[in-house]
Amino acid sequence: MSEKSEKIEDILTKLNIGLPNPAAPVASYSPFTLSNNLLFISGQGPFSNGKLITGKVGVDLTIEEGQNAARLCGEMILAQAKVACGDLNKINKCIKLGGFVNCDDKFTDQAMVIEGASRLMIDIFGQNGWHSRFAVGANSLPLGMAVEIDAIFEINN
Numbered sequence: 001m002s003e004k005s006e007k008i009e010d011i012l013t014k015l016n017i018g019l020p021n022p023a024a025p026v027a028s029y030s031p032f033t034l035s036n037n038l039l040f041i042s043g044q045g046p047f048s049n050g051k052l053i054t055g056k057v058g059v060d061l062t063i064e065e066g067q068n069a070a071r072l073c074g075e076m077i078l079a080q081a082k083v084a085c086g087d088l089n090k091i092n093k094c095i096k097l098g099g100f101v102n103c104d105d106k107f108t109d110q111a112m113v114i115e116g117a118s119r120l121m122i123d124i125f126g127q128n129g130w131h132s133r134f135a136v137g138a139n140s141l142p143l144g145m146a147v148e149i150d151a152i153f154e155i156n157n
Contacts, residue, residue: 008088011124012078019079020047020072026142032084039091039153041080043100045145046072054144058107061146066101070116073099073149077117078124085155094121094131095152102141110135117149 012019023044025031033040046053046069057066074097082088099114101107114135122129141148 008091008124015123017075019075019082020050022079022083023047023076031080034084034155037092037155037157038095039081039084039155041077041084041151041153043098043142043148043150044073044076044080045141045143046070046147047076048072052143053146055102055146056107057101057103057113057146058109059104063109063112066113066146067116069145069147070099070114070149071120072116073147074117074120077149077151081151081153090155090157091125091153092156093128093154094125095154096131097121097133098150099133099135100138100141100148101135102139102144102146103137105137105139107137110137113147114149 022031029042031042053069055061057063078088081091085091097117099117101110101113114133118133121131
């Protein structure tokens with residue numbers, strides 16, 4: 001967290017972030033899995049006002065719009081984490097983000113797009129928001145979504 005004494009909900013309020021309703025899985029998988037002190041969040045898509053953001057970054061969306069989509073994925077990840085943990089303050093550290101960007105084969109700024117989710121984790125968790133990450137391009141993502149991101153967190157049991 002930014003400061004250990006500061007609650008995540010307070011940080012979200014300061015950043016003017018209202019977490020979305022967690023999205024239901026679109027197939028046969030769980031939106032999250034807890035194993036010992038690790039929380040694995042399945043790939044989450046970007047929703048704005050309940051609508052999925054679709055299209056190819058670099059074709060239909062700008063890099064900035066892609067970054068915003070990645071940030072929205074991060075917000076959905078946190079919404080799933082809240083359901084999984086019951087309290088976001090149980091999250092000790094963001095361990096890893098995995099990002100997929102819907103783009104054509106000439107697009108090479110995937111890392112800059114996924115930066116939207118990375119910055120969100122750092123803004124919320126401070127030093128404990130720094131994480132390992134991958135950012136790759138895909139010629140298609142489920143439901144045509146622009147970005148999909150999964151996460152691993154260390155939690156306090």
